[in-house]
Amino acid sequence: MELLLDLLKAFLIGGLFCVVAQILIDKTALTPARILVLYVSLGVVLTAVGLYAPLVEFAGCGATTPLTGFGYSLAGGVKKAVDEKGLIGALTGGLTGTAGGIAAAIVFGYTFALIFRSHPKK
Amino acid sequence: MNTDSKSYQKYAKKHAPKSPIFRDCVCAFLVGGLICTFAEGLYHLYLFWKLPEDTVKILVPCTLIFLAAFFTGIGIFDDIARFAGAGTLVPITGFANAMASPAIDDKSEGLVMGVGAKMFTIAGPVIVYGVLTSVLYGVVYWIWGLFL
Amino acid sequence: MNVIRLKHAPSVVGYASVVGKKEHEGPLGADFDLHDDAGTFGMDTWEKSESEMQRLALNTALAKAKLSPDAVKAIFAGDLLNQCTGSAYGLLSFSKPFFGLYGACSTFAEGTMLASLMIGAGYFDVCAAVSSSHFCSAERQFRFPLEYGGQRAPTAQWTATAAGAFVLSAEGAGPYITEVLPGTIVDKGIRDANNMGAAMAPAAVDTMKKYFEDTGHSPDDFDMILTGDLGLEGHSIAVEFMKASGCDIQNVYNDCGLLLYGAGTQDVHCGGSGCGCSASVVCGHIMRRFQKGELHNVLYIATGALMSPDSLKQGGTIPGIAHLVRISSERI
Numbered sequence: 001m002e003l004l005l006d007l008l009k010a011f012l013i014g015g016l017f018c019v020v021a022q023i024l025i026d027k028t029a030l031t032p033a034r035i036l037v038l039y040v041s042l043g044v045v046l047t048a049v050g051l052y053a054p055l056v057e058f059a060g061c062g063a064t065t066p067l068t069g070f071g072y073s074l075a076g077g078v079k080k081a082v083d084e085k086g087l088i089g090a091l092t093g094g095l096t097g098t099a100g101g102i103a104a105a106i107v108f109g110y111t112f113a114l115i116f117r118s119h120p121k122k
Numbered sequence: 123m124n125t126d127s128k129s130y131q132k133y134a135k136k137h138a139p140k141s142p143i144f145r146d147c148v149c150a151f152l153v154g155g156l157i158c159t160f161a162e163g164l165y166h167l168y169l170f171w172k173l174p175e176d177t178v179k180i181l182v183p184c185t186l187i188f189l190a191a192f193f194t195g196i197g198i199f200d201d202i203a204r205f206a207g208a209g210t211l212v213p214i215t216g217f218a219n220a221m222a223s224p225a226i227d228d229k230s231e232g233l234v235m236g237v238g239a240k241m242f243t244i245a246g247p248v249i250v251y252g253v254l255t256s257v258l259y260g261v262v263y264w265i266w267g268l269f270l
Numbered sequence: 271m272n273v274i275r276l277k278h279a280p281s282v283v284g285y286a287s288v289v290g291k292k293e294h295e296g297p298l299g300a301d302f303d304l305h306d307d308a309g310t311f312g313m314d315t316w317e318k319s320e321s322e323m324q325r326l327a328l329n330t331a332l333a334k335a336k337l338s339p340d341a342v343k344a345i346f347a348g349d350l351l352n353q354c355t356g357s358a359y360g361l362l363s364f365s366k367p368f369f370g371l372y373g374a375c376s377t378f379a380e381g382t383m384l385a386s387l388m389i390g391a392g393y394f395d396v397c398a399a400v401s402s403s404h405f406c407s408a409e410r411q412f413r414f415p416l417e418y419g420g421q422r423a424p425t426a427q428w429t430a431t432a433a434g435a436f437v438l439s440a441e442g443a444g445p446y447i448t449e450v451l452p453g454t455i456v457d458k459g460i461r462d463a464n465n466m467g468a469a470m471a472p473a474a475v476d477t478m479k480k481y482f483e484d485t486g487h488s489p490d491d492f493d494m495i496l497t498g499d500l501g502l503e504g505h506s507i508a509v510e511f512m513k514a515s516g517c518d519i520q521n522v523y524n525d526c527g528l529l530l531y532g533a534g535t536q537d538v539h540c541g542g543s544g545c546g547c548s549a550s551v552v553c554g555h556i557m558r559r560f561q562k563g564e565l566h567n568v569l570y571i572a573t574g575a576l577m578s579p580d581s582l583k584q585g586g587t588i589p590g591i592a593h594l595v596r597i598s599s600e601r602i
Binding site: 009023 | 164244
Binding site: 125128130134138139141146194195197200202204206216219220223226227228230244 | 419422425459460
């Protein structure tokens with residue numbers, strides 16, 4: 001039962017993040033690339049002011065999976081590194097916190113680029 | 123055509139058919155929500171398999187990235203995204219697709235200047251601005267700490 | 271007087287069209303000479319596929335004209351790729367004097383116009399006009415990678431995978447290129463690359479108005495007025511503005527971007543675009559209807575949007591152009 005509730009919360013919050021972006025795409029001249037940039041930066045800012053961590057606590061992957069969650073990891077990494085190492089942590093923390101995701105995207109992107117070729121759109 | 127540019131631009135904007143925003147939002151909500159639900163399910167599954175929580179937190183997005191890159195490779199990611207819109211864009215799957223799709227496409231320009239360089243044409247700004255804001259946050263956080 | 275009436279109107283002695291899968295599945299499918307469902311035309315990159323389409327189109331047009339490649343004195347060709355490499359590689363094997371053109375989607379009319387003027391002036395007796403576009407190579411260059419998951423705006427147009435070729439000769443039984451009207455660059459400040467129809471429609475209206483003012487003809491003197499590829503959006507803007515200026519073209523007006531794909535059945539939003547769109551419609555569908563005697567007098571007005579990905583990123587507007595070519599079954 002608790003599992004179901006967790007899934008439902010992830011569904012609702014994750015879906016809402018997407019709806020906001022969809023409205024921005026349809027109603028403004030913002031390109032998808034700009035929206036991704038906006039989301040990542042917004043994730044850092046929301047984490048910095050302490051709003052995002054409670055959301056992650058509540059929605060789990062519903063908050064970490066959208067790109068704002070990428071910003072959350074960046075900010076979380078920076079905070080941890082600054083706590084441990086001082087100012088230099090501001091430079092090292094962000095990419096440390098997101099290293100797994102970035103490396104995975106590079107490795108899998110590269111691997112599948114070797115295997116597949118692009119198809120004409122339907 | 124005697125209309126001046128300004129009024130023509132206004133006219134063209136008004137004339138253009140609008141995006142079906144309600145349908146777009148429903149699709150984005152459902153698909154985006156389902157991707158996050160799937161991620162949450164994975165999270166619980168990995169924990170159930172007794173993996174340490176720190177590993178699971180990295181493994182879940184990596185699994186999504188793997189799947190998104192794979193679906194990009196076999197050519198169905200763009201078919202789903204055509205309907206899902208922000209539903210596939212906003213989750214980490216959109217980031218993975220933005221890295222994998224130019225890599226696959228630009229293989230014809232070689233492994234270094236094609237795959238290696240073009241991989242970041244769309245996803246690069248996300249990393250650049252994410253790192254910039256996070257470093258800024260780190261500096262502010264450090265200064266803040268000096269006064270506490 | 272902007273309209274040039276060709277005293278020695280050249281004859282279209284050969285024409286051919288080559289298309290991809292989606293175009294072949296469209297309502298004009300049966301009118302095209304060659305098609306490849308994979309869209310690769312046996313090549314390993316999309317750019318080479320586009321070049322191959324140009325080669326096939328010209329080869330087929332020459333065969334249909336029963337002319338050897340040696341008869342061609344000059345080729346006027348263009349495409350959408352950077353530095354017009356589609357044409358350069360595709361037409362390399364003909365080793366003929368070559369004029370590379372860039373008129374975006376208006377290139378085929380531009381090439382036909384220049385070839386006709388050269389023949390009319392007596393410098394060459396046989397010329398070819400060729401142009402092409404390929405959905406995959408254009409998407410890569412102008413928009414996103416093919417596998418990128420994006421949504422298309424409702425006003426977006428679909429770059430046709432298509433090529434067309436004309437072989438024009440001083441001698442021949444027609445149809446003839448009887449009048450041409452070179453377009454001027456018109457920019458009404460549209461910046462939305464997803465709404466090319468609105469960006470190009472003012473240029474089409476400008477050219478049409480000049481033509482009717484100069485010649486005193488009315489739209490009903492023609493079997494068809496055919497714009498290049500304004501698509502659904504540009505088509506209806508053009509109709510409205512022509513009507514507002516007292517010239518109702520609705521009865522005879524059509525657009526290549528609308529003809530090429532099935533409305534509603536094929537997911538192309540506002541219709542087709544690209545250098546190959548109007549080239550293949552004219553070299554396939556329209557010329558066949560001339561041959562069958564269904565058409566005698568057509569105004570073909572190809573429109574082009576003269577922007578680049580960089581000009582758009584710099585916030586530039588999209589200038590449009592529309593070149594007019596009159597195709598008639600008799601010399602006038």
